[in-house]
Amino acid sequence: MKFRIFLGGLALVSLAACTAVPVSNLPESIANASSASDHQRIADFYMERAAKYEADAAWHEKAASIYYAQRPKGDPVAMREHCLALKERLNAAAKESRELAEAHRQLASTTK
DSSP states (O other): OHHHHHHHHHHHHHHHHHHSOOGGGHHHHHHHOOSHHHHHHHHHHHHHHHHHHHHHHHHHHHHHHHHHHHOOSSOHHHHHHHHHHHHHHHHHHHHHHHHHHHHHHHHHHHOO
16 A cells, blocks of 8 residues: 555656756746746746755754754854755745745636
């Protein structure tokens, strides 16, 4: 069962990767968005970006706990604080990306 869920999730991620706007084309895509599918592709891009930010935030949270627990040489407090600060910024970026995705989904629903 878990394997089926994994495969389903993998298929969705693969499909989203095929339909989302490449980051290099994002400004142009936003400037030229005129159809519902254009706005949906932009929304998909922002949702993918939000997921990446959240994954990166979780990674930094884990790293912070390792710095706290293992006390490496150097300044573990500064290293931990660095990771925690990045975690907060990445979570904020994920929230903003989800808000932009929602705005483009709304545009997609009102555009032909």
